[in-house]
Amino acid sequence: MKSSTHIQPHWVSKSLAGVIAGGLLSFAFVGLIVWFGPDGLKGTLTSSELLWKTQFNMWIIAPIWLLILSMTFLFKTGKQAWRYLLLASAVCFAMQTILRSAL
Amino acid sequence: MKVRADILRTYQTLHTWTGITTSLLLFIGFFAGALVMFAPEIDRWATSPEKHMPAIAAERYDELLQKVLQVYPKAADSVTLHFDKSLSPVSWYEQGNGRGLALDEVKWHGTLNSDGELVTQLVPVNTLSAMLDMLHRTAGIIGEIDHHQAGIFVLGIAAFAYFIALVSGVIFLLPTLVKRFQALRRDGERKRFWLDGHNLLGIASLPFHIVIAVTVTVFAYHDVFYGGLSKLYGDKPLFPGTEPSKIERKLADLPGVSELVAKVEAHAPGYTVSYIRYGNLTKPAASASVGVVNENQLMRGALNDYVFINPYTFEIASSSAAHPEQNVWAKIVSTFFSLHFGSYGGDLGRWAYFLMGLAGAGLFYSGNILWLEKRRKKGIQQSRSYKVMGALTVGVSLGALTGIAAVFACNKWLTLTSVNINQAYLFLYYASFFSVVLSAFAYGPARTAIYGLKLLSLLCVFVPVTSFIATVIPDTALWEPNSLEALMVEVILALFGVFFWLLSKQVTRRALLNEPGSIWYLKDSTITSEMSIRHSV
Numbered sequence: 197m198k199s200s201t202h203i204q205p206h207w208v209s210k211s212l213a214g215v216i217a218g219g220l221l222s223f224a225f226v227g228l229i230v231w232f233g234p235d236g237l238k239g240t241l242t243s244s245e246l247l248w249k250t251q252f253n254m255w256i257i258a259p260i261w262l263l264i265l266s267m268t269f270l271f272k273t274g275k276q277a278w279r280y281l282l283l284a285s286a287v288c289f290a291m292q293t294i295l296r297s298a299l
Numbered sequence: 300m301k302v303r304a305d306i307l308r309t310y311q312t313l314h315t316w317t318g319i320t321t322s323l324l325l326f327i328g329f330f331a332g333a334l335v336m337f338a339p340e341i342d343r344w345a346t347s348p349e350k351h352m353p354a355i356a357a358e359r360y361d362e363l364l365q366k367v368l369q370v371y372p373k374a375a376d377s378v379t380l381h382f383d384k385s386l387s388p389v390s391w392y393e394q395g396n397g398r399g400l401a402l403d404e405v406k407w408h409g410t411l412n413s414d415g416e417l418v419t420q421l422v423p424v425n426t427l428s429a430m431l432d433m434l435h436r437t438a439g440i441i442g443e444i445d446h447h448q449a450g451i452f453v454l455g456i457a458a459f460a461y462f463i464a465l466v467s468g469v470i471f472l473l474p475t476l477v478k479r480f481q482a483l484r485r486d487g488e489r490k491r492f493w494l495d496g497h498n499l500l501g502i503a504s505l506p507f508h509i510v511i512a513v514t515v516t517v518f519a520y521h522d523v524f525y526g527g528l529s530k531l532y533g534d535k536p537l538f539p540g541t542e543p544s545k546i547e548r549k550l551a552d553l554p555g556v557s558e559l560v561a562k563v564e565a566h567a568p569g570y571t572v573s574y575i576r577y578g579n580l581t582k583p584a585a586s587a588s589v590g591v592v593n594e595n596q597l598m599r600g601a602l603n604d605y606v607f608i609n610p611y612t613f614e615i616a617s618s619s620a621a622h623p624e625q626n627v628w629a630k631i632v633s634t635f636f637s638l639h640f641g642s643y644g645g646d647l648g649r650w651a652y653f654l655m656g657l658a659g660a661g662l663f664y665s666g667n668i669l670w671l672e673k674r675r676k677k678g679i680q681q682s683r684s685y686k687v688m689g690a691l692t693v694g695v696s697l698g699a700l701t702g703i704a705a706v707f708a709c710n711k712w713l714t715l716t717s718v719n720i721n722q723a724y725l726f727l728y729y730a731s732f733f734s735v736v737l738s739a740f741a742y743g744p745a746r747t748a749i750y751g752l753k754l755l756s757l758l759c760v761f762v763p764v765t766s767f768i769a770t771v772i773p774d775t776a777l778w779e780p781n782s783l784e785a786l787m788v789e790v791i792l793a794l795f796g797v798f799f800w801l802l803s804k805q806v807t808r809r810a811l812l813n814e815p816g817s818i819w820y821l822k823d824s825t826i827t828s829e830m831s832i833r834h835s836v
Binding site: 215223248250255261 | 313459462513516521528530532536624631
């Protein structure tokens with residue numbers, strides 16, 4: 197009983213979850229910033245704004261991914277890590293699709 | 300601060316594994332990176348003063364450019380004017396293009412003499428700083444993947460692990476953070492000193508390390524990130540498209556250099572122009588890339604900001620320099636780059652980054668020492684991993700240092716021979732590196748460290764000795780430092796020499812301690828018997 201409340205190591209599945217599902221989530225999250233954040237693609241951008249905003253969008257993928265990856269090991273099990281990260285990605289992508297057609 | 304025990308345990312294990320797998324790669328990257336902070340000074344030190352042609356007054360650049368384009372029409376494709384007095388006023392490539400580490404590039408250098416005549420000479424491009432930069436970006440890992448150096452991707456993966464190591468290090472230090480930060484215990488166990496030192500270095504330089512881990516990830520994988528981003532953009536373009544110009548260009552219409560400089564400096568107040576690289580001057584695609592410097596700004600490049608401008612119409616295609624209409628995204632992106640390059644705050648910023656780079660190398664080395672001390676068993680019998688990691692820790696770190704020092708030590712002497720100096724650099728580096736690594740496995744870490752550090756120290760000191768020889772025997776083609784910057788290179792090398800010599804003494808003392816089973820222990824060796832005799836006398 198006690199072990200179920202503690203963090204299990206599950207190094208391989210958690211690392212893979214952090215890299216793959218965590219990577220997906222970081223892109224999914226950045227997708228929302230890309231479209232609906234300040235100077236998003238939904239508005240009109242000058243070419244200078246687009247030039248630099250795209251670079252900014254690319255840059256923030258890395259810290260978000262790295263943060264997710266390093267926090268993935270807080271999940272209790274590897275399975276949970278996969279499940280929550282994929283779910284969060286799906287939510288972000290769904291929001292992006294809905295908002296893009298609604299707005 | 301309280302953290303649950305299972306979280307602490309998890310992150311302690313993570314810290315250990317991510318640390319031990321990346322530390323040696325990062326050691327090389329950080330040490331070489333610290334040196335690259337002074338790349339222009341190192342290149343200036345590395346080449347004979349005769350190769351640099353005298354500077355000219357600002358108003359003579361128009362005349363200089365016109366004469367170059369008249370006599371050498373090929374230069375119209377790509378020619379650079381340097382306003383930095385330590386570089387020849389004009390240069391262009393006879394062979395090569397200055398991208399990456401190419402070993403056989405040749406450049407024309409030119410200037411005007413006092414009679415206004417164009418004087419030029421062909422100079423093979425020296426790649427000492429470019430080689431250090433290669434070590435910085437690849438840790439010396441050889442090979443290419445899809446025209447990119449494989450080592451860059453390896454360091455990109457290492458950056459992921461390194462970031463986890465930073466986060467996990469902070470998490471498991473949290474409960475005792477304040478207490479540990481103030482303590483550098485020298486008494487008690489030897490391990491304590493290394494542990495406190497490691498924690499102090501790590502916490503004090505944490506922001507710097509976070510910046511480096513994130514930026515290295517981007518530098519390694521930006522193509523992958525842009526690829527993913529283009530999927531998110533759907534049918535929207537990532538970057539604004541530009542219509543290629545169809546207007547034919549004639550050199551006769553080219554506005555003067557001083558006009559271009561004035562235009563750029565008006566665009567970015569507070570900046571001064573350090574170079575102008577003209578491209579395709581006789582074609583519709585004519586362009587000028589202008590390097591501009593302002594020490595009070597966070598600059599996009601390692602040495603400057605960039606302004607891309609049409610040299611005929613003065614239309615600015617893009618600019619990373621801080622200017623009144625600059626948008627916030629441009630400012631943020633330039634800041635990311637600048638925080639990696641240390642291109643802010645002028646020389647003070649560069650010295651700070653130099654020291655932080657060295658401290659980073661120290662942090663990774665101390666991490667390995669802690670790993671080793673933790674795994675050392677009582678008694679003589681040790682695990683294989685302890686012995687292998689011990690040999691690797693000494694071999695790789697000392698090997699990289701020796702390789703770099705060998706290149707510096709031989710540099711001026713190599714110019715007396717007819718060998719391709721850039722190939723000789725690579726040969727010297729890798730030969731020294733692998734010799735030291737092999738020695739660490741064959742003769743053990745202790746002996747390799749004691750003799751290797753002495754050799755390393757001598758190599759460092761050999762640099763100022765070379766200059767001394769150049770001074771007392773003026774007939775050689777060797778040269779002494781002719782600028783403050785070049786002199787500083789030699790002073791720093793001399794200081795490194797003293798430091799490594801003292802370190803060798805320290806390792807010898809350690810070998811004498813009766814700790815069989817430690818990688819540092821030496822039994823029945825000539826060193827220890829000599830030393831013990833000297834000590835007993």
